[in-house]
Amino acid sequence: MASITRASVSMPSLSTSVNQSQRRISGMNSVSFPVSGRSMIPSLRLQRGLQVCCACQAKQETVDKVVAIVKKQLALPADAAVNGESKFAALGADSLDTVEIVMGLEEEFDITVEEESAQSITTVQEAADMIEKLVEK
Amino acid sequence: MASTSVSRPQILSLYRSILRTARQFTDYNIRQYSRRRAVDGFRQNGGLTDPSSISAAFSDGESQLQVVKRQAVVYSLYAPEVRSVMETYLAGKRS
Numbered sequence: 001m002a003s004i005t006r007a008s009v010s011m012p013s014l015s016t017s018v019n020q021s022q023r024r025i026s027g028m029n030s031v032s033f034p035v036s037g038r039s040m041i042p043s044l045r046l047q048r049g050l051q052v053c054c055a056c057q058a059k060q061e062t063v064d065k066v067v068a069i070v071k072k073q074l075a076l077p078a079d080a081a082v083n084g085e086s087k088f089a090a091l092g093a094d095s096l097d098t099v100e101i102v103m104g105l106e107e108e109f110d111i112t113v114e115e116e117s118a119q120s121i122t123t124v125q126e127a128a129d130m131i132e133k134l135v136e137k
Numbered sequence: 138m139a140s141t142s143v144s145r146p147q148i149l150s151l152y153r154s155i156l157r158t159a160r161q162f163t164d165y166n167i168r169q170y171s172r173r174r175a176v177d178g179f180r181q182n183g184g185l186t187d188p189s190s191i192s193a194a195f196s197d198g199e200s201q202l203q204v205v206k207r208q209a210v211v212y213s214l215y216a217p218e219v220r221s222v223m224e225t226y227l228a229g230k231r232s
Contacts, residue, residue: 096179099149103156115150 063128069104070124073097084125102127109135142188143195151195152179155202161209163216165223171205 067082074093082091088098102118105127111134121127152175159171182194
């Protein structure tokens with residue numbers, strides 16, 4: 001059951017294909033398809049680029065920004081292999097480094113991370129997902 | 138002061154609070170100094186194992202947090218009209 005949060009939507013067809021090119025969505029906040037398990041269900045989000053993207057994974061550019069901040073904090077060379085699955089501890093970060101990384105992410109994305117959520121972040125992907133969730137709000 | 142030994146989450150929470158409070162300074166110099174001092178101080182004491190020295194360092198950090206909080210208020214009261222060149226540079230870089 002799709003719920004449209006703003007009225008007056010004029011869209012000819014709601015196709016559920018991922019990776020659509022830009023659409024003009026005027027006066028619409030978000031369309032959500034609440035089903036159990038959010039993989040494989042694309043959700044329309046009014047974002048900066050008016051892009052339709054899949055809600056199952058954090059955006060690649062978010063992950064890239066997180067990776068850049070991690071590399072800068074841990075003074076890793078630019079060609080070090082850091083991807084979504086890298087754990088901070090495996091990259092040589094101690095707990096103080098993790099706090100500083102989370103601080104850097106807060107400044108970069110202009111968000112505020114709670115105490116408990118900040119302590120539970122161990123991998124790059126977790127950080128990116130949490131950022132996505134907080135930026136969405 | 139807690140009679141039981143200080144736990145790691147408490148220390149990390151104190152670290153986070155100091156860094157967060159230091160971010161509130163509008164003056165570039167004091168902001169960067171607080172951050173640097175916090176990073177250096179926590180790293181320097183990172184190797185302590187004796188519980189009494191750990192709790193001594195922790196309470197020292199707590200009093201420093203209070204200092205930073207007070208100073209953030211004082212600095213905002215007496216903020217100069219002419220901003221430091223680093224503020225405008227950083228603001229320009231961000232936008």
